[in-house]
Amino acid sequence: MKRIDWSSLDAAGKTAALARPAQRTAGDVTEVVRTILDDVRQRGGEAVTDWCLKLDKAPPRRIAITPETVAEARNALPPGDVRALRMAADNVRVFHQATRPEDTPFIETTPGVRSKLAWRPIASAGLYIPGGTAPLFSSLLMLAIPAGVAGVGQRVAVTPPNKEGGIHPAMILAAAEAELDAIWLMGGAQAIAALTFGVELEDGVIPACDKLFGPGNAYVAEAKKQASALPGGPAVDMPAGPSELMVIVDRDAAPEIAAADLLSQAEHDADAQVLLVSTSRATIDYILSEVEVQVATLPREAIARASLNEARAILVRDLDAAAEVANLYGPEHLAIQIDDPEPLVDSIKAAGAVFVGRFAAETLGDYAAGPSHVLPTDGGARTLGGVTTASFMTTMSVQLVTEAGARQLAPIAARLARMEGLEAHARAADLRAEG
Secondary structure (H helix, E strand, O other): OEEEEHHHOOHHHHHHHOOOOHHHHOHHHHHHHHHHHHHHHHHOHHHHHHHHHHHHOOOOEEEEOOHHHHHHHHHOOOHHHHHHHHHHHHHHHHHHHHOOOOOOOOEEEEOOEEEEEEEEEOOEEEEEOOOOOOOOHHHHHHHHHHHHHHOOOEEEEEEOOOOOOOOOHHHHHHHHHOOOOEEEEOOHHHHHHHHHHOEEEOOEEEOOOOEEEOOOOHHHHHHHHHHHOOOOOOEEOOOOOOOEEEEEEOOOOOHHHHHHHHHHHHOOOOOOEEEEEEOOHHHHHHHHHHHHHHHOOOOOHHHHHHHHOOOEEEEOOOHHHHHHHHHHHOOOEEEEEOOOOHHHHOOOOOOOEEEEOOOOOHHHHHHOOOOOOOOOOOOHHHOOOOOOHHHHEEEEEEEEEOHHHHHHHHHHHHHHHHHOOOHHHHHHHHHHHOO
């Protein structure tokens, strides 16, 4: 973990200190993704199958969520695991039902002129669920349940197969809790391409989706970026690449907790990035020592150590400087583990999710607190929020105008239209003013 003294840096040095891992935007990632998208656009399902065989080592496969497959998956897991998954699903559903946006009341801006915002679900959503080295069934809950609560008509979930070419039973149970009818086994840029163009495969048809959601590795993030830039291409939720966590601590922080939180994200992916920010050099020393103790005991030690190569331990003069670091970086996850954390929250302007106090473990948010853990990475938190039911909806304004309202407003609109040189606009308003 690289140590940095924030007060010694100029503007360029601060930017360099907070740089994301280079592999996320490496040229070979861009070119490989472009090749895959072009191939799928030209050859359709045949290209998807070829890339799945090459990269996933298994053909794409549709897993129907039937009473039989659900019962088999439930029997493959300990009862405690099944209960925990159901409780997490319930919390996610409760939170998103409570925060689902509703139509606003009509607002009268001029007598006889009333307008409101109306919310509508999008028609189709492609849901990318990371997998491969770890079955992230929690991401399925965090995407498919909000999409269902929003009322999305067609939800298409894809996830990479495991090493045996199959799927973890928890993923099937998560799909059932989210009331999906199927989940497709395919990963990487080829899965994003399938959701982008729509393809016909041996097991059925994947439709082209209106909007793509979900985190993934550098190839998935780049594929979403390129897909959204295509003419008529899908919208995307946010930059959701490899995981990030910043932990802000003071001298009263518990080193074992801070270290555990840092490693909880480092074990995700070699490209994941964790940052420790503290006003105390001694506290940094204690926490880094604890990181070394804990990482040696992890089953995913090699992945965590690779991530720690891109980690930062940043010494700051005070908590105002700590807030500056957080706002410049815009972390996906921000944990504030200081003696009086709530005032610092008011200074935070850019973070996907904030975990306040030592008991608010990021892991609780990852699995069971309720808000979706699909959050912007790569600095996206400076302008974007995480997935909510609103992410799966659009707004439209609805305007009602009476004859009396038109007589009042039309002359104003006509005059403004003529100021802009748009005579046809003005005449359309004039006709309303005439009654």
